[in-house]
Amino acid sequence: MADGLNIAQVECWPIKIPLARSYHLSAVLxxxxxxxxxxxxxxxxxxxVGWGECDPHAEFDGYTxxxxCQTVAERAxxxxxxxxxDWVENARGRAFHGTPAAAIDVACYDALGQARRVPVWQLLGKRVHDGVDVLWPTSSGTAEEDLEIIQERHPQGFRTYMLKMGSRPIEDDIARTHEVFRALPDGVQIMVDANQGWNRDxxxxxxxxxxxxxxxLIEQPLAAEDLEGMNTLCGETPLAISVDxxxxxxxxxxxxxxxxxxxVFSIKISKHGGLANSLLISGAVQKAGKLVLMNSMIELGITQAASLHLGVTLPHLMPCGHAYMSTLRMADDITDFSDWVQNGYATIPDRPGxxxxxxxxxxxxxxxxxxxVV
Ligand SMILES: [Mg+2]
Incomplete structure (x- = not known):
């Protein structure tokens, strides 16, 4: 096509940014x-130009x-x-998976939005939210540690907290949850993420x-492959069960x-290989009458921005905070995404792409x- 929208060059930089505070995931991780x-x-x-970001986590996805970077360069x-x-309109990104694919797919969306002077959400669908409430996670620790974080972040506007669990005895995690609820400020919501840490019992x-x-919600209580167990659990509890x-x-x-x-279905742009797959997944979830949690994995502002553009188009978001705090947990970022989050609420500035x-x-x-450089 002679419309100037063909890709002329792809560049890829490996970077590392320190977290503001180190983050204990689990005994295994x-x-x-x-x-x-x-x-x-x-x-x-x-x-x-269009920007994308690949967020490798070797222990989760095998990508160092x-x-x-090598995979991005090969694909590039x-x-x-x-x-x-053509890439965006025909959802070419659906043919690829994994975080390197996400970087390329998101960059294509950004470039097309920039070229057409429209925001990416407009390429994804209809905007149904002005912005989205933001959650804050706690480490896999004790109730005191959770409450310390909640007491620090609540005055900053964060009203949903995700407690990481699954690396201590189950009685301790139950007691911890009750203890946190007893001391919880009004209007605060709690979700827990077991990161596959539990067996069925x-x-x-x-x-x-x-x-x-x-x-x-209880996120990924069981091993990823145990769909039978998840089905049984869904039938046994009134609490919402989520997959990640x-x-x-x-x-x-x-x-x-x-x-x-x-x-509930945990959507992460990086995990799904980009916006085209994430859009397809969220459509299937909506059709099934289920809900979406927009989630993240220690990522920078490009992936977070892509996730927010999708989030504002989804009528079936869980009524709680979503994971748009990732850059606020870094000592620094390469983007201005942290400025998009004010008082625990994330909004998209009026700019193209x-x-x-x-x-x-x-x-x-x-x-x-x-x-x-390719
Ligand atoms: Mg999770």
């Missing part, structure tokens, strides 16, 4: 101290930062000359032990829906390896 990402810039023939050579209009015990409490690790691809979404194995301002100076400051 350990403690995170940095966020790492491969930042992707597409340049079109007309000079328009190096492997992620097949992208040269392709039209971003433990999950049942937790749900029973907490079913009198207004827990918003079990939900990577649109096929996974169909299977989970087919097994009636979840009430993703609308995120990316700093090349910050990219150089945090670069940890050679850039790839």
């Amino acid at each position: 350990g403690t995170l101290t940095h966020s790492q990402a491969a930042i992707v810039r597409l340049t079109l023939e007309d000079g328009t 930062l190096e492997k992620a 050579s097949a992208m040269i000359g392709l039209s971003v209009a 433990q999950a049942k015990a937790y749900a029973k032990g907490c079913d009198g409490l207004p827990v918003v 690790e079990a939900l990577l691809t649109p096929q996974d979404a169909d299977e989970i829906i087919g097994h009636d194995a979840a009430d 993703l609308g995120v301002k990316v700093s090349l100076d910050k990219i150089s400051q945090y670069q940890v390896g050679e850039a790839h």
Whole structure:
């Protein structure tokens, strides 16, 4: 096509940014101290640029930062000359999975939005929310540690908290949840994420032990592959059960829906390989009458912006805070996304594309390896 929307160049920078505070995930996954990402810039023939971000987590998806950059570079050579209009309008991103695919897909959406002077949400659907409430996570710790974080963040406007669980005895996590609820400020919501940490008996015990409490949802209580167990659990408890690790691809979404194995679906742009797949998954979830939690994985402002553009178009968002706090947990970012979150509420500035301002100076400051240019 001769409309200037063909991709002329792809660049990829590996970067690492320290977290503001290290983050204990679980006994198995350990403690995170940095966020790492491969930042992707597409340049079109007309000079328009689009940004994408790849968020590798080797323990979850097998991608080290190096492997992620290599994969982006390999895919990039097949992208040269392709039209971003064709890519977005025909959902070409659906053919790819994994976080390197997410970087490329999001960059195509950003570039097309920039070229057409429209925000990315307009390429995804109809905007139904001005903004979205933001949640704050706590580490896998004690009730005192949870409450310390809640007391610190509540005055800043955060009204939903996600308690990480699954690495202590189940009785302790039940007692912890009750203790947190007893001291909770008015109007605050609690959800828990077990990160696959429980077996069926433990999950049942937790749900029973907490079913009198207004827990918003229990995320991934069981192993990702145990859809039968998830289905049984959904039938045993009035609490909402959510899938995260079990939900990577649109096929996974169909299977989970087919097994009636979840009430809530955790959408992460990076995990699903981009916006095209995330849009497809959220459509299937909506059709099934289920709800979405917009989630994140220690990521930077480009992925967070892409997630917010999708979030504002979804009428079936859970009525609680969603994961748009990721950049606020970093010591720094390469974008201005943190400014989009005010008083625990995330909004999109009136700009084309993703609308995120990316700093090349910050990219150089945090670069940890050679850039790839294709
Ligand atoms: Mg999770």
